Amino acid sequence: MSDETPDSLIPYDEIVQEALRAVVGRVLGEIEAGGGTLPGEHHFYITFKTGAPGVTIPPHLRERFPDEMTIVLQNKFWDLKVDEDGFTVGLSFNQVPAKLDVPFSAITAFVDPAVDFGLQFQATSGEVEPEAHDDAENDGGEGKPHPAVTESEDGSNVVTVDFGKKK
Numbered sequence: 001m002s003d004e005t006p007d008s009l010i011p012y013d014e015i016v017q018e019a020l021r022a023v024v025g026r027v028l029g030e031i032e033a034g035g036g037t038l039p040g041e042h043h044f045y046i047t048f049k050t051g052a053p054g055v056t057i058p059p060h061l062r063e064r065f066p067d068e069m070t071i072v073l074q075n076k077f078w079d080l081k082v083d084e085d086g087f088t089v090g091l092s093f094n095q096v097p098a099k100l101d102v103p104f105s106a107i108t109a110f111v112d113p114a115v116d117f118g119l120q121f122q123a124t125s126g127e128v129e130p131e132a133h134d135d136a137e138n139d140g141g142e143g144k145p146h147p148a149v150t151e152s153e154d155g156s157n158v159v160t161v162d163f164g165k166k167k
Contacts, residue, residue, distance in 0.1 A: 013122070020119050021104040024132040027112075031073075031083040036080045043074035052106035054086065058098045066107065071100065 016055040024046075031038060038044075046084055050056065061069065066149060073080075077124040078090040079099070086103035 017121055020121065021107060023119065024083070024107060024110045025082060025087075025104055027110075028080065028087050032080045032082045036076065036078065042112055043072065043114060045109070045111040045113070046071050046073065046102070046107060047109035048102050048106040049108060050106075052103065054101065054103035055106050056099075056101035061093065061098060061100075070109075 027044075047068060049068055050057060050065050051067065055064075057069075071087065073090075073091075076092055079088065080090075081088045086101065086106070088099065088101045090097060090099050092098070107121060109118065109120045
């Protein structure tokens with residue numbers, strides 16, 4: 001018998017990633033169905049690849065965030081629309097309104113710090129390492145610090161999925 005794990009012919013990592021991104025879609029869909037208002041203290045930090053296929057953001061934001069950006073959905077967002085492939089939302093950046101179209105496949109992290117819940121998604125194999133960038137500071141953040149999405153050893157509900165590739 002060999003100690004080496006055989007390569008799977010079933011793409012489990014892709015299936016799990018897709019299912020977890022569907023969680024984000026369902027949560028955002030429920031917010032849309034509820035009139036676009038977040039219940040209680042809930043608010044979301046959503047990180048996504050700005051250069052991913054299907055992402056549409058204004059040119060000035062793409063220049064500032066050429067690889068990845070984090071947005072905050074809290075008090076100041078509008079026109080949230082969710083479909084099976086992604087979402088569209090209006091946000092303000094330095095008092096300038098902007099419309100963003102983000103496919104679920106572009107999302108790399110989703111966090112709701114109000115309930116200590118987070119999902120982190122691995123980058124697809126064709127992507128390169130991200131360049132350093134500033135965190136987005138859209139006007140919905142109310143000055144709260146950006147939570148780090150990491151594996152938690154304290155029993156919180158942060159889920160990190162990392163299927164290592166064989167070398």
